[in-house]
Amino acid sequence: MKDSLSTLQQRRSVAARWLGEPGPSAQEIETLLTVAARVPDHGRLVPWRFILILGEARHRVGETLATAFEADNPAAEPDRIATERGRFAQAPLVVAVVSSVKPSAKIPEWEQVLSAGAVCMNLLNAATAMGYGAVWLSGWSAFDRRVLDALGLEPQERIAGYIHIGTSVETPTERPRPTLADIVTEL
Numbered sequence: 001m002k003d004s005l006s007t008l009q010q011r012r013s014v015a016a017r018w019l020g021e022p023g024p025s026a027q028e029i030e031t032l033l034t035v036a037a038r039v040p041d042h043g044r045l046v047p048w049r050f051i052l053i054l055g056e057a058r059h060r061v062g063e064t065l066a067t068a069f070e071a072d073n074p075a076a077e078p079d080r081i082a083t084e085r086g087r088f089a090q091a092p093l094v095v096a097v098v099s100s101v102k103p104s105a106k107i108p109e110w111e112q113v114l115s116a117g118a119v120c121m122n123l124l125n126a127a128t129a130m131g132y133g134a135v136w137l138s139g140w141s142a143f144d145r146r147v148l149d150a151l152g153l154e155p156q157e158r159i160a161g162y163i164h165i166g167t168s169v170e171t172p173t174e175r176p177r178p179t180l181a182d183i184v185t186e187l
Contacts, residue, residue: 007129012172014133016090019166023054023092028130032165033095035126039118043104047112048119048160051096051151058088064150065141087141091164095123098153099160116160123163133168136161 024032033050041047053061066085070076088094099116101109120136127134141147142159153159 004129008125011125011128012174013124013135014168014170014172016087016135016137016164018168018170018172019091019133019135019164020169021092021167023166024127024130024132029093032123032126032130036095036097036119036123039115039122041115042111043107045102045104045107045112047099047101048116049098049100051098053088053094053096053162054092058094061088061094061147061150062086064147068141068144068146084141087139088162091166093165095163095165096151097123097160097163099158100154101156113160120161120163123165127163127165132165134163134165136163138162 029052036050037046062085065087066081069084070081073080097116097120099113101112104112124134124136138159138161142162148157148159151159
């Protein structure tokens with residue numbers, strides 16, 4: 001119990017640019033996704049799914065990002081376009097967590113969206129517990145229809161987050177955390 005609590009107390013995001021090889025193995029990815037899927041899911045609707053972006057696919061998705069970004073920003077500097085091209089090539093694994101709300105008379109959409117968020121957090125915690133660095137990002141590409149279409153999302157689906165996972169090549173500094181007295185109300 002103490003080891004688990006210590007892991008959670010020390011979890012922090014690692015910038016995607018600091019996530020290098022090695023990434024998780026196929027077996028470790030299966031474990032990560034299995035743990036990620038152990039979230040509250042009222043009605044057992046499974047209102048989320050995973051898209052694994054690894055290997056050469058990271059560069060293909062990067063080309064999609066660069067093309068879309070350049071189309072929207074024709075005056076963008078080449079290095080800014082290159083940044084978008086390399087956005088998914090930094091970490092060895094990027095897991096797109098897709099929020100896929102299901103029609104339900106009993107389970108509100110909001111609960112289903114929160115379940116997808118819980119998947120993202122479980123994935124971060126699992127990566128940390130396995131000794132990997134990870135970060136949960138979104139950004140413009142999580143909302144751009146051209147990118148979503150290229151990833152195979154249905155019109156009603158959304159990206160809950162892109163979880164970048166790899167071996168930390170730098171250790172992030174601890175950031176200030178909220179003081180509980182500022183965020184807790186007792187009734």
